[in-house]
Amino acid sequence: MERWAIAPVTINTPMKILVLNAGSSSQKSCLYELIGATLPEHPPKPLWEAQIDWTHQELKVKTAQGNVIKETLPSSSRADGTAQMLATLWNGKTQVIENPGEINIVGHRVVHGGEEYRQSTFVTKEVKDAIAHLSIFAPVHNPANLEGIAAIEKILPTVPQVVVFDTAFHATLPPAAFVYPGPYEWLEMGIRRYGFHGISHQYCAQRAAQILGKDLNRLRIITCHLGNGCSLAAVREGRSIDTTMGFTPLEGLMMGSRSGSIDPGILIHLLRQPDYTVDKLDDILNRQSGLKGVSGVSNDMRQIGEAMANGSDRAQLAFDIFIHRLRSSIGAMLASLGGLDALIFTAGIGENAYEVRAGACEAFGFLGLKLDLEQNQEKLSEDRDIATPDSKVRVLVIHTQEDWAIAQECWQLAHSS
Numbered sequence: 162m163e164r165w166a167i168a169p170v171t172i173n174t175p176m177k178i179l180v181l182n183a184g185s186s187s188q189k190s191c192l193y194e195l196i197g198a199t200l201p202e203h204p205p206k207p208l209w210e211a212q213i214d215w216t217h218q219e220l221k222v223k224t225a226q227g228n229v230i231k232e233t234l235p236s237s238s239r240a241d242g243t244a245q246m247l248a249t250l251w252n253g254k255t256q257v258i259e260n261p262g263e264i265n266i267v268g269h270r271v272v273h274g275g276e277e278y279r280q281s282t283f284v285t286k287e288v289k290d291a292i293a294h295l296s297i298f299a300p301v302h303n304p305a306n307l308e309g310i311a312a313i314e315k316i317l318p319t320v321p322q323v324v325v326f327d328t329a330f331h332a333t334l335p336p337a338a339f340v341y342p343g344p345y346e347w348l349e350m351g352i353r354r355y356g357f358h359g360i361s362h363q364y365c366a367q368r369a370a371q372i373l374g375k376d377l378n379r380l381r382i383i384t385c386h387l388g389n390g391c392s393l394a395a396v397r398e399g400r401s402i403d404t405t406m407g408f409t410p411l412e413g414l415m416m417g418s419r420s421g422s423i424d425p426g427i428l429i430h431l432l433r434q435p436d437y438t439v440d441k442l443d444d445i446l447n448r449q450s451g452l453k454g455v456s457g458v459s460n461d462m463r464q465i466g467e468a469m470a471n472g473s474d475r476a477q478l479a480f481d482i483f484i485h486r487l488r489s490s491i492g493a494m495l496a497s498l499g500g501l502d503a504l505i506f507t508a509g510i511g512e513n514a515y516e517v518r519a520g521a522c523e524a525f526g527f528l529g530l531k532l533d534l535e536q537n538q539e540k541l542s543e544d545r546d547i548a549t550p551d552s553k554v555r556v557l558v559i560h561t562q563e564d565w566a567i568a569q570e571c572w573q574l575a576h577s578s
């Protein structure tokens with residue numbers, strides 16, 4: 162493996178920031194170039210954007226120059242797929258950069274930072290050990306985040322790497338929202354609600370204030386991050402005060418292949434059956450439940466929609482449960498906020514599935530929330546307010562920019578160290 166020297170970072174030279182955002186069903190990456198001594202107000206166009214869809218084993222790459230690459234991944238190995246994706250940065254196919262040594266800093270999304278990591282930080286052995294230790298609480302995510310760090314270490318062993326935590330934004334939850342009503346000792350053992358998707362919830366809340374031209378400190382917002390993993394956050398004065406995911410990213414809404422909240426009595430019952438081990442339950446709850454488990458079709462809302470159109474009753478049931486639980490949880494966030502100025506939809510389902518947005522909003526007409534049904538059905542390639550002018554609550558579709566949020570953290574850490 163070739164190793165590359167790293168370009169030094171100085172304040173006024175262009176800074177190339179590579180971002181790796183490992184989700185449960187995808188690996189999204191961007192290369193940004195930032196010039197100048199201040200951060201731009203709006204996300205700049207990345208030099209290179211790549212996305213791996215692990216469900217379909219597909220790699221798509223787009224460059225600022227207009228090159229588009231689509232490749233099938235030959236193996237299901239995430240490490241190989243990530244290496245294949247990164248190589249498109251400098252191989253003959255795009256030549257976005259001459260060699261990887263041009264990258265100044267690499268930022269990663271890390272899903273679980275536990276109690277200790279409330280702020281973005283540079284990667285050290287200690288930080289990697291903590292991420293590994295927390296893998297038991299985020300088994301689908303933290304190992305993938307560590308793989309991304311290792312992939313970069315192989316190519317660029319001395320490049321500074323930064324980790325940005327999905328849990329950090331929820332550090333402001335009040336005790337009544339984060340303490341579970343089990344024995345008090347649980348809290349001392351670190352068993353509490355952490356909340357996830359914080360990078361996205363925070364970005365969307367800030368972006369909503371920008372779109373509405375209002376002060377974030379005066380807004381009550383519910384952000385619905387509906388991707389393969391799904392969670393809601395109640396945001397008041399720019400701070401997360403409640404959220405649906407908990408100790409792990411398994412709690413809360415029904416998801417692609419995760420159950421979300423279920424009666425814990427079901428687990429006790431199943432564990433008493435001879436065939437059920439803890440590992441089997443883990444697999445069932447994280448990988449064989451949710452849209453996939455109920456429909457028997459797929460974890461992907463697009464395929465659920467197709468199956469519904471073809472008359473699948475189980476796909477219809479999966480969709481109906483998804484909407485029912487989404488509405489109930491929006492209701493719970495609403496109660497924590499004591500009112501609502503804006504409801505935000507984001508991530509794969511939130512940005513694309515108009516039926517889900519319509520299904521969720523229908524229940525909140527009593528608040529004076531009115532969705533513009535025509536606008537809701539349009540292809541929304543830009544962030545947009547899709548409520549009617551007389552609606553008492555704004556409804557926004559925001560394209561989450563987790564990668565840009567991570568790049569900004571890298572920039573800030575690089576300039577403060």
Ligand SMILES: Nc1ncnc2c1ncn2[C@@H]1O[C@H](COP(=O)(O)OP(=O)(O)O)[C@@H](O)[C@H]1O
Pocket residue numbers: 184185186187387388389390417460461462463508509510513514
């Ligand atoms: N055009 C679409 N219509 C409906 N659902 C979509 C569409 N595109 C993506 N999705 C849904 O979004 C999910 C992926 O969301 P995303 O936020 O990219 O995932 P991740 O949680 O991996 O970051 C898919 O599994 C699928 O359910």
Ligand SMILES: CC(=O)OP(=O)(O)O
Pocket residue numbers: 183184185186272302327357358388389390391410
């Ligand atoms: C925390 C989480 O569920 O992330 P994702 O939606 O990327 O799976």
Ligand SMILES: [Mg+2]
Pocket residue numbers: 184185388508
């Ligand atoms: Mg995601």
